[in-house]
Amino acid sequence: MFLAVFIVRAHGSVPGFSGFTLFDDAMISMSYGRTLVRSGEWVWFPGAARVQGFTNPLWTLYMALLHALGLEGSKAALAVSVTSAILVLACAFLVGYLVRSALDGTKFADWTAFAAAGTVPFLYPLVFWSLRGMEVGFLALLSLGMVTSVAELIRRWGMGRTPTPALLALGATASLGILTRLDFVLPAAVVGLLALTWAPDGRARTGLALIAGVPMVVATAALLLFQRLYFGDWLPNTYRLKMGGTSVSERLLRGIAASGKVLPITLVLVASVAVVVWSAADPLTKRIVILLSSVWASVFAYSLWVGGDAWEWSRMANRYLAVALPSVVAVVFIAIAQLLQTHLRLRPGGIVLLVLVTASGIAYGAKTNPYAFNPRDAAVVTLGLLVTIAACAVATRRATHGSESSGAALAALTSAFLVIMVSVSALPALLWLKDAGPHVHDDALMTASGIEMRAATDPDAVIATAWAGAPGYYSERPMVDLLGKSDRRIARSAPRRVPGSNLESFFPGHDKWDLEYSVGKLRPDILFQMYDTVSANKLANWGYVPRCLSDGTVVYVLRTSTRVDMRRLPECS
Numbered sequence: 001m002f003l004a005v006f007i008v009r010a011h012g013s014v015p016g017f018s019g020f021t022l023f024d025d026a027m028i029s030m031s032y033g034r035t036l037v038r039s040g041e042w043v044w045f046p047g048a049a050r051v052q053g054f055t056n057p058l059w060t061l062y063m064a065l066l067h068a069l070g071l072e073g074s075k076a077a078l079a080v081s082v083t084s085a086i087l088v089l090a091c092a093f094l095v096g097y098l099v100r101s102a103l104d105g106t107k108f109a110d111w112t113a114f115a116a117a118g119t120v121p122f123l124y125p126l127v128f129w130s131l132r133g134m135e136v137g138f139l140a141l142l143s144l145g146m147v148t149s150v151a152e153l154i155r156r157w158g159m160g161r162t163p164t165p166a167l168l169a170l171g172a173t174a175s176l177g178i179l180t181r182l183d184f185v186l187p188a189a190v191v192g193l194l195a196l197t198w199a200p201d202g203r204a205r206t207g208l209a210l211i212a213g214v215p216m217v218v219a220t221a222a223l224l225l226f227q228r229l230y231f232g233d234w235l236p237n238t239y240r241l242k243m244g245g246t247s248v249s250e251r252l253l254r255g256i257a258a259s260g261k262v263l264p265i266t267l268v269l270v271a272s273v274a275v276v277v278w279s280a281a282d283p284l285t286k287r288i289v290i291l292l293s294s295v296w297a298s299v300f301a302y303s304l305w306v307g308g309d310a311w312e313w314s315r316m317a318n319r320y321l322a323v324a325l326p327s328v329v330a331v332v333f334i335a336i337a338q339l340l341q342t343h344l345r346l347r348p349g350g351i352v353l354l355v356l357v358t359a360s361g362i363a364y365g366a367k368t369n370p371y372a373f374n375p376r377d378a379a380v381v382t383l384g385l386l387v388t389i390a391a392c393a394v395a396t397r398r399a400t401h402g403s404e405s406s407g408a409a410l411a412a413l414t415s416a417f418l419v420i421m422v423s424v425s426a427l428p429a430l431l432w433l434k435d436a437g438p439h440v441h442d443d444a445l446m447t448a449s450g451i452e453m454r455a456a457t458d459p460d461a462v463i464a465t466a467w468a469g470a471p472g473y474y475s476e477r478p479m480v481d482l483l484g485k486s487d488r489r490i491a492r493s494a495p496r497r498v499p500g501s502n503l504e505s506f507f508p509g510h511d512k513w514d515l516e517y518s519v520g521k522l523r524p525d526i527l528f529q530m531y532d533t534v535s536a537n538k539l540a541n542w543g544y545v546p547r548c549l550s551d552g553t554v555v556y557v558l559r560t561s562t563r564v565d566m567r568r569l570p571e572c573s
Helices: 002-009 024-039 057-068 073-102 109-122 124-131 136-159 164-180 182-198 202-231 237-243 248-279 283-306 325-341 348-367 375-399 407-435 440-455 470-475 536-541
Strands: 011-014 017-020 463-465 479-481 544-548 554-558
Touching: 002 011, 002 073, 002 109, 002 124, 011 440, 017 073, 017 440, 024 057, 024 073, 024 440, 024 470, 057 073, 057 164, 073 109, 073 124, 073 136, 073 283, 073 325, 109 124, 109 325, 124 136, 124 325, 124 407, 136 164, 136 182, 136 202, 136 283, 136 325, 164 182, 164 202, 182 202, 182 283, 248 283, 248 325, 248 407, 283 325, 440 470, 463 470, 470 479, 536 544
Parallel strands: 463 479
Antiparallel strands: 011 017, 544 554
C-alpha cells in the first residue's frame, strides 16, 4: 500500500501537464531509450553525437522496450515506477528467504524472516531511488540474488552435490548487474572471491570459475568493448564528467562527509556482524552474514571513491548505498534471532550505549550536507565514525552475556533497529509527506516547460539546458547539455570552483560548464537554463533576448532564429 501511495503521490499536476514523472536522471535514460526505438541510434536525440550520457545500459534498454511496446511519457514513467515497486517487493522476498536460510531450524526463524521482509518496503532511500525511475531496485535484487546463489552453493557443497544451478544463477545475477551498471563489478567481484575462498576443493573452484566467473568477465569485457566501439570511450561520459579533474583526496573528503547520514545503519551492521561471529554455531549463518556485509562494504567503498552523489543534500542514503540497504536489514535481523536463540541478554549499560551510538547517527545525518561542504565536515564525521564504531563494539561485547531471558534482548534490539529505521527513513519520509519527495514537483514543472517549448519551436530548433531529463524528453528537440552529461567536451574540461557558493568544492556532475562554447559558439535557438551568472550585455552581444514561458520562467531566445514562434513566448512583464 505504501508503494502504491508513493507512486500516486508522484503524479504531478501543474499548468500544461498532468501525469506521472520520474527523477531527471532517469528521464535522460528514457530519452536514450526512446531514440533507440525511433531511429535505431543509441543517442540522446535523433542526429545527436554518439556520447554515452547514461550509466545504466540494461535499464535504459528496458526503457527502450517500454517505448517499443507503445508506452511513452506519463505511461512509460508509470510503467517504470510499477516495475520498480515489484522489484522492491522481490527484494523483500529474497531478504526473508536469506534470513530464513541462515536461521534454518531455529526457534525464531519464521518470525525473524517475516519481520525482515516486511521492513524492506519501508526503506525510504531504496523506495525513492527505485520508484523514481533509477536502476536501484533492480541492482538491489541482483545483489541479493548473488548472495542467495552463493549460500546455495555452500549448502550443496556441504551435501556433496553438484551445484550447477546455483553456479548458473550466480553468473547470471552478477552479469546482469554489471550490464546494468559497470560499477556493479565491485560487489560481484567481492562476492565471487568469497565463494572462491570457501570452495571445498580444486574441482569446485574450477566449476565456480568456469560457470560463474567466466560470464562475469565476458559481461564486463563485452560492455567495455561495446562502449569503446559505439560511443568512442571505454567508460561512460558521465564517469568522465564526475571524476575527471578532481583529486582523489577531494573526492574522499566529500565521500566521508556524505557517509554521515548512513552512520547509524553502519554501526548496527558492525554490531550485528559481531553478534553473529561471536555466537553463531552454524558456519552457513556466518557466511551468509559475511556475504551480505560485503555487499554493503563494497558499495560504501565505491561511494567514498566517487565522492558520494550529487543529491547528498536530500538527507538520505545516496543511490549507490541504497542498493545494499536490504542486505543490511537481513544481517541485523539474523543477529536479533541469534541473540534470541542463544538466550543472550543486554545489560542496562549496554542498552544505553547501543541506543546512544545509533541515535548519534541522526545528528550526523542532519549535519551532512555536501551542498555546502567543507573539509572540516569530513574530519568530524570520521572522528565520530571511529569513536561510535568502537563504542558500539564494546557495548555489544559487554552487553551480550548469558541469560535464560530472551525478552530483554528482543525488546532492546528491536528498539535499536527502530532507531535505525528512523534515522534512515524518518527525515526524508517527513519531507516526502510535505512535498512528495525531492524534485517531484520540479520534475512536473520541467515536463510542462518541455511541452511548451515543443509547441513554440520547429522540430529542428536547438534548446540548451542544465536540467537535461524532462525538458529534453518532452520537447523532442535537439539539445545542448550545459552540464556535459551528453557533451564530451564539457565532460573532459576542468571543474569550476565558485567561492562562496554551492560550487566552492567538488559537486559530482554539476561543476563543469562553458557557456562561451555551449551558447556563444553552438548558438542554440533557446537558452532554457543557465548554470552560471552571465551578464545581460553578454547575452545581448550573443544575440539573445529574454522571453517568458507561461509559468513565468525566463528563457533566452536567439533574436535571429527562424525556428522559434515568438508569439508563443511573450516578453516578460
